[in-house]
Amino acid sequence: FDFRPVHGDLLLAEKLRAFLGHAVRDNKLFHAHMAAVMLNNRPPLGFFGGITGEKKGIHQGRFNIKLNGLGPIIDAARLSALEQKVYHTSTLDRLTEVKDRCRDLGPLSDDLAQAFEFLMSLRIRHQYQQLQAGGEPDNFIDPQRLGVLERTMLKESFKLVARMQEMLKQKYGHLLVM
Numbered sequence: 807f808d809f810r811p812v813h814g815d816l817l818l819a820e821k822l823r824a825f826l827g828h829a830v831r832d833n834k835l836f837h838a839h840m841a842a843v844m845l846n847n848r849p850p851l852g853f854f855g856g857i858t859g860e861k862k863g864i865h866q867g868r869f870n871i872k873l874n875g876l877g878p879i880i881d882a883a884r885l886s887a888l889e890q891k892v893y894h895t896s897t898l899d900r901l902t903e904v905k906d907r908c909r910d911l912g913p914l915s916d917d918l919a920q921a922f923e924f925l926m927s928l929r930i931r932h933q934y935q936q937l938q939a940g941g942e943p944d945n946f947i948d949p950q951r952l953g954v955l956e957r958t959m960l961k962e963s964f965k966l967v968a969r970m971q972e973m974l975k976q977k978y979g980h981l982l983v984m
Contacts, residue, residue, distance in 0.1 A: 849964035
């Protein structure tokens with residue numbers, strides 16, 4: 807659903823996008839499966855609201871910002887866009903477009919856009935620092951290396967993601983096999 811035409815008859819890509827969008831627009835079971843994928847990737851918040859990292863392994867103490875932060879926002883924007891027959895491929899464009907159309911995600915769309923931009927900036931800065939140090943970029947952030955303000959913004963972003971996920975769980979829970 808995120809494809810973009812790069813060569814040839816660009817109209818074919820738009821026709822395919824319209825066909826796919828129409829085919830899945832009212833398919834609640836398909837939407838529920840998309841929601842289930844998103845619900846598998848929870849934000850790394852502990853019981854008392856603190857940021858948690860991996861318990862063991864090479865990424866111990868760190869969390870995957872792409873999988874557990876950005877991914878759920880991207881997936882929710884994609885799902886809402888499909889429901890509303892919005893054909894944008896950019897997450898921010900999707901959130902903007904569904905703001906007034908979608909009673910579920912719409913009220914959260916501005917905050918989700920801000921959280922998305924914040925999380926993306928953390929990810930890019932982290933990967934840039936890794937490249938500058940001669941390492942391979944990854945998506946594993948150490949919350950202890952962040953400043954107090956960044957950790958606060960990160961917690962609030964993750965709380966928003968968790969609230970969005972809970973909302974979608976309520977919406978599709980009767981169709982989900984969890």
